[in-house]
Amino acid sequence: MEPRPRHIIIIGGGVIGCTTAYYLTRHPSFNPLIHHITLLEATSIAAAASGKAGGLLGLWAYPECIVPLSYRLHSELAAEHGGAERWGYRRLDCGQISAVVRKADLDSTSTPRKAKSATPTKQDNNGVLPVAQKESNGHNGQEEQHDGQEWQKLVKQDKKATALLQKSKLPPGLDWINGNLVQEYAEMGQPGFTETAQVHPFQFTQAMAALARDAGTDIRIGAKVTRIGLNQAETAVTSISYLDRASNETQTVLGVTDVVVAAGPWTGRVLPRTRVEGLRAHSVVFSAHVSPYAVFTNISLPSDWVPAHRAARGQRRRHRGNVDPEIYARPGGEVYACGEPDRAMPLPDTADAVRTDEAQCDDMVSYIATVSPVLAAAPVAAKQACYLPQHEGGPLVGATSVAGLWVASGHTCWGIQNGPGTGKLVSEFIFDGAACSADVSELDPRKFGV
């Protein structure tokens, strides 16, 4: 059968949209003479979670049906395109510490933080506070109050992953954590089983977009999709309308054969029946050269201790019990840390309207300082927030009840890890009519009424 001409529209320039564009252009059936690919991004490439995530990759991540494929593809992409240099791809050790911090420990180990950050963040300004221009523990006056609550965990380690942790001695190489406070260390250490790697998600997503563009993808930024047009019977896609935010004019593209909705937490706004929503989470980036470890923490703090930034304003500590920030060393003198999700701010209209609650970032910085003298003294290069794409029942990857309408979204905590696998599978759905590289039938959007 003769291949038919196609115009494929991808909605969203996060990791899922960009890896989808990349793998479509790499598919053996892709023929640029008859296949046109357009990626529409409302703000800029990696403006949202894909630019602000941790970038951890794990064979122990979830969902199981896509993880091994995607983990392997990350390694292949890095080998083919120089990912170690281009987007910081590397293997790293991963473990979990349980630490008990006493009042006396805080008095004896507190190290003054440098007043100003050394290097401003290289990222765009979507939800990133300009810490380079102000005191690193200053406030932007937009603080939200939620005193005395329990720390909410980002569920990167599900029950199965937690069971894979093996008790071990604190490795000597993990010298940026104060070993005297650590009661227990458990590691993800089995090669080929609980391996861990990482990428810099902003650089990775940008690189995927650039490679897709070089192969012919038409990438339009500031293009916010407002309508997916269907035929009269509403059985197939026919057009797409988007607001060109620079000119404030609505553009309509006709002759569309396929639409891939990869709008992250905004997927539920573009296609409400997906029920994909956004959940905000904060993160910080330190400027520090430390050994390559990803560290999950569980820190018990003295009950009457209050971080300095809150004490200065006569406030109590925000969290009652233990706190669990995640800390990932990155190549190039960066350390990334992320905190808990919160529902204080609903998902805004676009990524450039995301608001960061600086006090939440400062809480995280203070908690981390109690167990890491190195990070206690390190400048903070970025304080930021973004929204996880959430879907009850896991990610949605595949066809919908409308011909030519595909969904790739709802990857929660593991979208960077699962991006390449998702992109490859979507390219197979579109060009082969079925997923060949993995059985992802459990992620079929039609099972969820989409």
Ligand SMILES: Cc1cc2nc3c(=O)[nH]c(=O)nc-3n(C[C@H](O)[C@H](O)[C@H](O)COP(=O)(O)OP(=O)(O)OC[C@H]3O[C@@H](n4cnc5c(N)ncnc54)[C@H](O)[C@@H]3O)c2cc1C
């Ligand atoms: C604090 C934190 C830490 C994380 N750490 C990790 C980690 O270590 N490892 C990991 O694998 N994952 C991690 N994640 C998860 C990961 O960031 C997400 O799963 C992933 O980035 C989602 O990618 P996406 O492309 O689906 O969505 P997004 O990155 O949100 O991209 C969606 C894009 O769609 C665009 N868009 C929205 N609406 C429209 C529209 N109408 N028209 C056009 N464009 C539109 C947006 O502007 C945006 O750029 C983390 C997430 C958070 C919040």
